[in-house]
Amino acid sequence: xxxxxxxxxxxxxxxxxxxxxxxxxxxxxxxxxxxxxxxxxxxxxxxxxxxxxxxxxxxxxxxxxxxxxxxxxxxxxxxxxxxxxxxxxxxxxxxxxxxxxxxxxxxxxxxxxxxxxxxxxxxxxxxxxxxxxxxxxxxxxxxxxxxxxxxxxxxxxxxxxxxxx
Numbered sequence: 001x002x003x004x005x006x007x008x009x010x011x012x013x014x015x016x017x018x019x020x021x022x023x024x025x026x027x028x029x030x031x032x033x034x035x036x037x038x039x040x041x042x043x044x045x046x047x048x049x050x051x052x053x054x055x056x057x058x059x060x061x062x063x064x065x066x067x068x069x070x071x072x073x074x075x076x077x078x079x080x081x082x083x084x085x086x087x088x089x090x091x092x093x094x095x096x097x098x099x100x101x102x103x104x105x106x107x108x109x110x111x112x113x114x115x116x117x118x119x120x121x122x123x124x125x126x127x128x129x130x131x132x133x134x135x136x137x138x139x140x141x142x143x144x145x146x147x148x149x150x151x152x153x154x155x156x157x158x159x160x161x162x163x164x165x
């Protein structure tokens with residue numbers, strides 16, 4: 001759960017503060033699983049494994065077929081896991097030309113309500129305090145890659161050089 005608080009001209013998302021007067025744009029984004037990619041990966045892995053696993057099953061009489069079935073089951077399990085992932089809804093804030101992914105949730109209603117509260121507070125920054133708990137918050141890294149030149153995950157501590165990991 002992530003607590004979002006609007007108080008004294010500030011928007012607090014967990015431990016991060018955004019001055020309301022510096023927020024220039026508020027939006028909602030949706031991330032969904034690429035179903036085409038998930039199915040393509042499944043068929044590619046299954047085809048490759050059925051060839052390799054078939055050879056293993058022929059070489060090892062008793063254990064080979066068991067290995068073939070178990071690994072194919074794991075491949076199917078990975079596909080089912082990808083297909084069951086819910087869409088993620090995010091509150092996006094632009095401040096001084098920089099875009100921040102403030103909070104993500106598996107519930108669209110939570111982010112829609114939060115978007116309404118933030119835009120209302122932007123119109124009245126000195127209004128009464130609002131506290132909203134995003135109960136279905138998703139935490140983790142969201143990495144945006146544009147083009148095909150992956151640099152990995154970039155970290156920056158605020159001064160010095162940028163380090164990748």
